[in-house]
Amino acid sequence: MAKKINFFVEIRGPYLNHSKLGVALFLVMAMTTGCLFDKPKNSTSTVVPQPDGAPPPVIPPPPPDPLPEVKIQCERLSLSENSLALVTDIPASLNCILNLSKAAPSDMTFAISVAGTATEGSDYQTLSHTVQIAKGLTQASLTITGIDDPVYEPTETIILTILPDTAANPTYTVNLILNTVTLSILDDDLLFVDAYLNYSEYSLDEGNPAHQITWTIEFYDGNTGEPVSLPFDLKLTASPIYNRIDIAGRLSANLQNIVVPKNSATFDITVGIINDLLPQPIQSDDIKLTPDNTVVLSPYSYLNAYLTLYDDELPALTLVASATSSVENGGVTTFKAVINAPLSVDLTIPLTYSGTATRGADYRGSSGGDVIDSLTIPAGSKESASTNIVLIGDGYYEGSEYLTVSPATNPTLYSLGSPSSLSISINDDVYITPDVRSIELTATTQSTPPSITLNWSTEGPGATFKVYRKLITDSVFPNTPIASLAVGTSGYTDTSVSSSVKYEYQVIRASGIAYGYIAAGIDLPPVHDRGGVLLLVENTVSTALASEINQLIQDFIDDGWSVTQKNVASSDTVTSVKSLINQTVSDSGNTINSLVILGHVPVPYSGSLAPDGHSDHVGAWPADGYYGDLDNQNKWTDTSVNKASASRSQNRNIPGDGKFDQSILPLNQQLQVGRIDLSNLPAFAPLTEVDLLRRYLSKNHNYRKKLVSVPTRALFDDNWGGYGGGDFFATSMWRTISTIVGKNNIVANDNAATSDWFTQLRTNNYLFAYGGGGGSYNTVSGIGNTNDFAAGPSKAVFTALFGSYFGDWDSSDNVLRAPLAADGLGLTCVWSGRPEWYFHHMAIGETIGFSTRASENNSTTYPVNMSGHSVHMALMGDPTLVAFVVEPPSNLTAQVNAGLLSLDWTASNDVNVGGYYVYHAANSAGPYSLLNASAISTSHYEAPALSGTHYYRVRAAKWENTPSGGFNNLSSAINIQVVQ
Known part of the structure; x- marks a missing residue:
């Protein structure tokens, strides 16, 4: 008798009711154990005869037809808000398909549940929450369409779940083998942000290769001002506003491909300088960061950084001359600008001319023209073209003048070498004359009508003359001249004068380097009392x-x-x-x-x-x-x-x-x-x-x-x-x-x-x-x-x-x-x-x-x-001395006869003596009183004799002709004591 084994198979899982799987397992077990299951009661299985008289096996009945399977499948798992697809190329709608594994025996209706972070009716159009597969068909579709709003929102979700409606389909049941799908809805709006670039350092120096600076970008919601984390990677590109800095060639950071990672609220950019070992001008520019088209910057955003690059190989500039000393009247000095390393751009150097020499009067450029105001060193070259300074001979002595040619300072392009300027000594070809800084004046006078005529040489640089006058006792000349005279004028006659008045004149050559002074007067009387x-x-x-x-x-x-x-x-x-x-x-x-x-x-x-x-x-x-x-x-x-x-x-x-x-x-x-x-x-x-x-x-x-x-x-x-x-x-x-x-x-x-x-x-x-x-x-x-x-x-x-x-x-x-x-x-x-x-x-x-x-x-x-x-x-x-001395008379004698005093003397041997003055005093030391108001021409004088001791003196008088016109001059006195 065959051994009887009760064999139970428990099958778990989503395919519990799948009859084909059960049959397969049964057959496998039967074959591996060699056992047959007892026929259950009421079984209709056929018993198959077995050899050797064994009872036939029990064959189970065929399984029922499997249940139809339903699943939901969508053409994509994401959609955007708007079909214009400004941010992404994903369309704003998509279709989801409910697939039935076999034709529906009748109309079949399925309930759809909707969940997720997106809001129905705001983020996407309201859905029909049921889907019907018509009899004889195997599928039906459901369309989801995004709704465009003007506000940026992060990516949201829509979760669709199929629920079988057994009430609607009492005869059939289905297997939901894929009844849930999660969709992403993408916002088509650009992110509206405030972006700020913060930095505290403004320069980079090639000479300090370890020197780096940090720029920090901060992001804030453009509507609320609150810090915001980027919902996506943000690409930024840097560019110089004025194209003065070669970003790719001179900066170590890759500023042309900056990526700010998703979820960043701040981002640091480290910027360094490349030491290129070539002379470069100092460069300054505003560096602007430009984001890609995923964000919109608020008007308050600031993504500029001012940056200055200092080169440790700035070229040194000098002026090189053929000679630093030359003689006027044809002397030529040739000079040029030289740098010790070429630049990649044309270098223009403005020039200034200074010194005691006068441009256009003491020196000029070639071919009779003016000197040039700048030199240019072409790109790739170390020197400019040469230029000439030609010295002009003016025929007047002006001393050793000098001319200094100085290049303008420009620390962004070059440094000044040594010497920093060019100095040229101009040796005068005329030796010193009195007209260097002076005007030698002479004067003549006229009594009727009264006038004083000034004369001077026209030597010296041609210029106009100004004449000023004051009283000799005044401390300063007036500001307004009494005459302004044309070039070449050699004299001036002043008729607004009076006799017996001492005047002082100042004549200025308008160039301001020559002055002349003279004192003059008409019929100036003698000075009896000093x-x-x-x-x-x-x-x-x-x-x-x-x-x-x-x-x-x-x-x-x-x-x-x-x-x-x-x-x-x-x-x-x-x-x-x-x-x-x-x-x-x-x-x-x-x-x-x-x-x-x-x-x-x-x-x-x-x-x-x-x-x-x-x-x-x-x-x-x-x-x-x-x-x-x-x-x-x-x-x-x-x-x-x-x-x-x-x-x-x-x-x-x-x-x-x-x-x-x-x-x-x-x-x-x-x-x-x-x-x-x-x-x-x-x-x-x-x-x-x-x-x-x-x-x-x-x-x-x-x-x-x-x-x-x-x-x-x-x-x-x-x-x-x-x-x-x-x-x-x-x-x-x-x-x-x-x-x-x-x-x-x-x-x-x-x-x-x-x-x-x-x-x-x-x-x-x-x-x-x-x-x-x-x-x-x-x-x-x-x-x-x-x-x-x-x-x-x-x-x-x-x-x-x-x-x-x-x-x-x-x-x-x-x-x-x-x-x-x-x-x-x-x-x-x-x-x-x-x-x-x-x-x-x-x-x-x-x-x-x-x-x-x-x-x-x-x-x-x-x-x-x-x-x-x-x-x-x-x-x-001795301060009492005078420049013009008259020889005094001599041998003064006195005689008193019948109450009359007679004074006699020997005449002065001086030339042009016009007479004599006689004085009296009661004391030998004076004071003396003048006895004759006008000079007497003879050597004899009579006056009443005075009793007692008295003192008399005689002084010769002459008209002293001088280069200033002249004056009435007196000799020293001869004296005599008279006792009566």
Whole structure:
């Protein structure tokens, strides 16, 4: 009997009711076990006979027909809002198909459930929630259509699920083998965002290859302003707004393909610079980031970054010339621009021309044209084409001028090499003439009708002339000229003048480099009374030179001065000396206008200055102007200057040391001050100070009495020329001395075989002499030194010297005082150059003291060069001296007969003496009264005899013809005492 096994198969899974699978499994089990299942009860299975008498197997009945299967399938799994497909090419609708595995035996209706994040009716059209497959058909379709709205939304979902409606199909059931599908609905709107590019660094430097900068992009909702994360990858492209930066070639970041990942609210871009090892100009530009078309930027977005790229290989630019010095009148300098590495672009270099030379007048370009204003170095080249500067010969001396050609600075394109500019010295082909900075004026006068005619040379650069006039006592010229004259004019006649008035004229060549000054007047009367002079004598000198001083006092009186003598000690303070001066002037009723210092009277020091330009000479300088200022003491302070670095201890100035603070005279000088101080001159040994003063007073007396013949001429030994390209120290000498001696009576190095100081002045007499050159305290380069003055005569009466250091005259063997100590004629000396001094007033009879005071008070009246109105200005010598001396009469006798006084004298031997004036005084020192209003032509005078002791004097009068026109001049007096 066969073994009976009960075999159960449990089949799980979605195919539970699938009969074919069950049959297959049954057969497999039967074959593998060799067993047959017992026939179930009520079974209709057929029993198959078995061999060997075994019972036949039970064969199950065939399974029923399988249930129809239904599934949903869609043509795509996504759709867009709008069929225009602005963002994607996915259409805005799609069809989903319900597939039945076999023909529907009848109409079959299926329910559709809808879920997901998309909203039906807002994001897609309302659906029919049932689908019917008609009888005999195997499928039906369902269409889903997106709805376009204007608001961007992230991707949303639609979930469709098929539910069988068994109520509608009671006879049939279906297997839902794929009854759910999830669809994506894509927004067709561009993302509206605010995008901001933030950065804190603006530049990249090739020389710092590790240097990088970071740009940060931040995204915000364009409607709400809230931070937003991008729902997609965003592509950005960078571009330079002005195309000044090669982004791909010079920046290390790939700025032409920037991808901001999806879900980013911020994004960093790291930017570096590529060191290309080639010279590049400094480049600056605005870099603009442009997004692709998936976003719309709000008006508030800012995606620009300003960036500057610095190259560590900027080319160095220099100007290269064929010559840096050339002579005018055809001299040519060729130059070009050169860089040490080529650029990839044309390089244009603007040029500027500066210096003392005048464009178009002193230099020009080639072929008579103007110089060029720029040079261009072509791309790929290292140099420009060459260009020429041609120097023009103007026929006038202008000194050593210079021209500087400078390339414009442009740090974005190049650096300036060394030298950074081109300097060309222009050597004048004409030597110095008086017309360099001066106009030598002469004047003639006419009584009826009254007029003054000025004349000058037309030498010098052609230009118009302006003429100004003032009274000689006025401090400044008016701003408005009395005449403006055309080019080539050589004179002017002024008819708006009166007789007996002293005028002063200024003529300016309109180019502004030439000035002329002259004093003139019509029928200028003689000066009978010069005013008062204070003779301030150092005690030891007063005793040792009593006789000579008495002679000096008498000489003052004979020239019309009232004299007051005061003695002081060299150990007195300068403040006590000043108090004495002020009191004496006040006691005179302020008639004293001149101060003569004789001997080593205490020397005031003041200021913090070095007009000679030497740093070791900055400090206090001798300041006799302190004595010439009659104002109260409080204008001169000793509280602020603290300068103790000068090499000479006397120049060191600290608060409270007795040296004043002022470098500029606080007020104008009231007194005409001159100093005759011949102390501390060991070069003149064995002569002592007293010996030197005695010699000086003798020279003074001889000059006043015209016991020495002095031709009206001047010597100029100028070794400066145009110092520093235009600092002409001698110009005021040319302007003013020519009005005294005449232009043709100046011996200078442009019109004489030699104008050497001692070559001329050892044997020849001169009224004026100027010498200039580099100096020390006792040396004038090109002139000589104090030893030279001690070794022999210096035969010039009025002298001016200029050079370094010795303007500080209170020093041992100082050369500024040497002409006074020397044998010969030297009676005055000034340090003229910084500032310039003016003496043209002397041409109409004024004293050198008058010109001294005018020069010291000058700040705007005449050109000063520099250091005008400064405390260091001082006259070495007697300020009461005049330029024109008349030989006095002689042998004055007096006789009284029958109550009548008869005075007789021997006539003056001077030329052009037109008469004599007779004076009377009750005291030998004066004051003297004029007895004849008009000069008498004879050598005899009668007046009533007066009882007692009386004093009479006679002075010769002559019309003094000078280059300034002339004036009525008086001789020194001859005197006689009459006792009756």
